[in-house]
Amino acid sequence: MDSLLIAARAVHFAATISVAGVFAFLCFVIRAEAPVPLARRLRWLAVASLALAALSGAAWLVLLSARISGEGFTAALTRGAAATVLLHTRFGTVWSLRAGLAAALAVLLALPARWRGKGWRWVGLALGAALLGLLGWAGHGGATPGRPGELHLAGDIVHLLAAGAWVGALVPLALALAETGEAEPGGGAAGTGQIRALVWRFSVLAAVSVGFLLAGGIVNTWFLAGTVPALIGTLYGRLLLAKITLFVAMVAFGSVNLLRMSPRLAPAAARDAGPLRAALGHLRRNALVEAVLAALVIGLVATLGILPPGLHSEPGWPLPFRIELALLSPPAVAVLALAAALAATFAVAAAASAAAGHYRRAAIAGSGLALCALVAALVLRPAAQPAYPTSFYAPAEPYAAASVAHGARLYAENCALCHGRDGKGDGPAAASLPRRPADLTAPHLFAHTPGDLFWWVSHGKGGVMPGFAPVMNPADRWDVINFIRARAAGILSRTLGAQVTRAIAPRVPDFAFETGHTQHTLDRLLSHGPVLVVLFTGPPPPARLAQLQALRARFATAGPALLILDLDPGGAAPEAAGMARVEPRAAAILPLFRSPADGGETDLLLDRAGEVRARWTAASAGGPVAASALTVATEQIRELPPAAESHAGHVH
Amino acid sequence: MLGHRLSAAAAAAIAIVLAASTAAAHAFLDHASPAVGSTVPGAPSAVTMWFTQQLEPAFTTATVTDAGGKSVASGAAQVDPKDPTELRVPLKPLPPGTYSVSWHALSVDTHTTEGHFTFAVAGR
Structure with a gap:
């Protein structure tokens, strides 16, 4: 079907x-x-x-x-x-x-x-x-919502129309060339003049169309494949790469026509009917080869349109390493950019020389290209990190209270024996192992993608840790990973203070809460802007609650929103005082972001991605959060570069 | 300290590599009320789902069933005519328990998607 x-x-x-x-x-x-x-x-x-x-x-x-x-x-x-x-x-x-x-x-x-x-x-x-x-x-373009959708749709339409103007005119061109060949068997100055004008006008049409095709194609690729893993790790992305390769071949045939065949139609070269006819034949043949390649491209397009786009599939990473550009020093990045620019120039020069028949020039440009590639590889070497087929998987379970709470139970049953109850790698069985189990509480945990962790949990690590794929289904494995990441995030968050952090920021899992009879979730609240989460472990002092009420009123329009919670399971949150009730699972996992040393109150300022950027406690030197500190911190959060969409728990 | 910086750099790199544009060519569940996997204290009068893309009402359905697999919807699932990304299933009065929602959506670019989630109603 x-x-x-x-x-x-x-x-x-x-x-x-x-x-x-x-x-x-x-x-x-x-x-x-x-x-x-x-x-x-x-x-x-x-x-x-x-x-x-x-x-x-x-x-x-x-x-x-x-x-x-x-x-x-x-x-x-x-x-x-x-x-x-x-x-x-x-x-x-x-x-x-x-x-x-x-x-x-x-x-x-x-x-x-x-x-x-x-x-x-x-x-x-x-x-x-x-x-x-x-x-x-x-197609896909017509369905993306909002402003990006308009851009995507425009890109799609430009791409289609340009394809029509270039690809659709190839067969007519071949017909016209055949026609002129028959009508003017002897060549003749007038005839060749017409053919030259025709081929020239077609070349202009083709060149303009290729420009638009590229522009539309780049917009589409960004929207539908968007990332390197999606491009090389999914069926969609690989078919797209095949399509681009065929497109390059089409452009190559077109360039040969323009640079090598059309000069042979020049009046001086066209005195004899033989070479003219040969050139016409080449032109026609190349146009038809382009049309066949175009048919293959169209077949790929027809397939791509019914596949889920690369961004929505799990990319299987085919390489044993991945490149992390952020690990490169600025000079290294500059060298890399220079090498890329030079490589592009050499590639164009090599292709143009080859198409025009200057093979020695093409070989020189090709050597330049190879040299650039070598330099780029040397520069990129330190940025290579080990990677696994699942490295770029997005967690299949959302980073939310339910998953984290379930993961905590599974961790206690399956992982604590070696990694320890608190994850420090000091479980009862740790001493008898040939290698110390990993400390899962160190910030280093965040140097690995959730997909890296998924690989290790599934298939084991270092010949010591067993793989849990036979005993835990994928959803359970993601729950464990969500728990491990939430716990490490909580520990990391305790190192923060009133000064807004620009470095890695620990993310709070999503959870549901109620005010009145309305249910909300943290993620929905964050979609409006930064949130100050105020955690109490017991009934808050009325005076403090009054202060927080004043704070809420003061920041009502500019933000952040205040979310005041009592984590005491027996506590009756006074809703009249603007407090919200959390569900028991959330009350069980939010203490990961607290420390007993905090005193009765912990304040977490979250940016729009749900990452803790600043933190105050009842026990800290400056006391819990106050209006002036909150104003400064909120201002600093706004100045931060817009958070890249967080990978943790983002599920399509 | 170096560890911190390294991990920050690594995280930034991951974020860059994974920084996906938010385009959605298929309709996926963005969020729901009651929230996915959550427990609500009182019985909700409807399940509302918001999708990442506009839906085709003619081919979009959802069912809400109790633990015994019996439907607890009081009417058919309806796409909001004003906001075609919103799908609503009206509910009968629900006793405490766990309920599962399964949805089957057709986006305007003719792709079908489906999924399911549960929510619970707590006893008072």
């Missing part, structure tokens, strides 16, 4: 691109009424492409309806799923519009030449471009 849908999509893309391409060719390359035999062939190409587009479009609709409704192919038609998709979804609306455009194009192509009017090619181009561009609304 999926392969049928992919096939229908591929044929539809190709046919629609071909329809738009014929008109782009007429408007931008021929620029006048085509000679009659060519005009006839182009018209047949447009008619055939349009018919194919209509059929494959209908097949796409039916196959998609079957896939969506989970019914069979015929059931989708007879039981109304196809009709529902057509009438009640956005895809259906787009399809209805496009059917109208296709009908208008059919009428235009059916009109006899004398009824068409002078501007008919431009009307056809507008209709063909709309038919092609509207496909953007049926």
Whole structure:
């Protein structure tokens, strides 16, 4: 079923691109009424492409309806799923519009030449471009919400239209070259002049289109693959890389045409019919090779569109190491940037020289490229860190109270024997082991991705630690990891003070709480801005509560929001005083972020990512948080670079 | 100290590598009320789910069942016409217990996704 849908999509893309391409060719390359035999062939190409587009479009609709409704192919038609998709979804609306455009194009192509009017090619181009561009609304780009969505959609449409102008005009170009070859068997100055102008105009169209294709493609890649692991670790990303490789090959063939074949059409070189005919043949052959490569690209596009984008799949990391650029010193980064810029220059020079037939120059530029690669590899060496296939997995369980609380139980049962109850690597069995178990409380824990930890918990480490994959399901393993990270985050948070930290900031797990009868979660509260979490272990003194109330009123508009909690399980939180009730699981894990030495109150200032940036306690020298300190700290948080989306517990 | 700086650098690197644009080409559950996995003190009158993308009402459904697998919805799941990222299932009065929600969504770019979560209603 999926392969049928992919096939229908591929044929539809190709046919629609071909329809738009014929008109782009007429408007931008021929620029006048085509000679009659060519005009006839182009018209047949447009008619055939349009018919194919209509059929494959209908097949796409039916196959998609079957896939969506989970019914069979015929059931989708007879039981109304196809009709529902057509009438009640956005895809259906787009399809209805496009059917109208296709009908208008059919009428235009059916009109006899004398009824068409002078501007008919431009009307056809507008209709063909709309038919092609509207496909953007049926793809990934049409669904990203908000402003980024508009950018993504615009990128998609630009990409589609540029593909139509270049790829769609390849077959018309081959037809036109064949036509001129037949019409002017002897060459002739006038004929070669026309061919040269034609090839030149096509090259301009192609070059401009490649520029737009690249721009649109980069926008799309950013939105859908976005990261290196997503690009090289997922099926989506790898198909995308294959597509880019094919695209580079297409550009190479196009460059050979432009740089090497078209000069042979020059009047001086074209006195003899033989070389001219050979050059024309090469041009035509290269155009057709480009068209075949383009068909392969379209097949990949058709497949990519039904796969989940790379950003939403677990990337399997294929290398035993990963590069952490942040480990490089600024001079090293500068050298790397220079090497990259030089490499790009050498690559372009090598490709251009090879395309123009200057093989020695190409070899020199190629050596320069290799040298740049060597320098880059040497510079990057210290930034290489060990990595595992799961290194870039996002935790499958959200970093939240429920997961952390469950992970704490599992840790006590499975891990404490060696790593110790408190995670310091000093469990009862530790002394008998050949290697000391890792201290899971050190900040070094955060140098490893959650995916690294997942690999070790699953498959063991160093020949001493056993793998827990046989006894714990993946969700349980993620719960343990969430607990370990929450505990280390809590320990790290105790080193913070009133001074806002710019270094690694420990993240508080998400939890639910209630005010009145309304349930909220920390993550929702954080989506509005920084939050000051005030933890009490027992009923707060009324005087302090009054102070906090005043603080809340003062920061009501500018933020941070105040979340005042009593962690005492028996404590009855006085809601009238603006306190919230937490669920028991959260009350059990929040003490990870406290220390008995704190006294009765611990104040945690969280940035929007939920990371603790500053901390005050009842027992600290300056006492618990006050208005002036909070103003300063909040100001400093705002000046911090916007937190990169935290990896811990971010689940798609 | 060096450890701190190294780990900070490492974390920054990870964050950069993983810094994903928030684009969502499939509709995933962003958050829900009652919150995923949470315990609420009183019976909620509905389960509301917010997704990362606009939903197609014609092909988006959700069910809420009790521990015995019996549906506790008092009506059909509905996509909010004003905010098509919001899906709401009205509920019968719920006795204390654990309830599971499963959803099946079609996003406007014609991709289907599904998922499930639980929440609990505490006894008073």
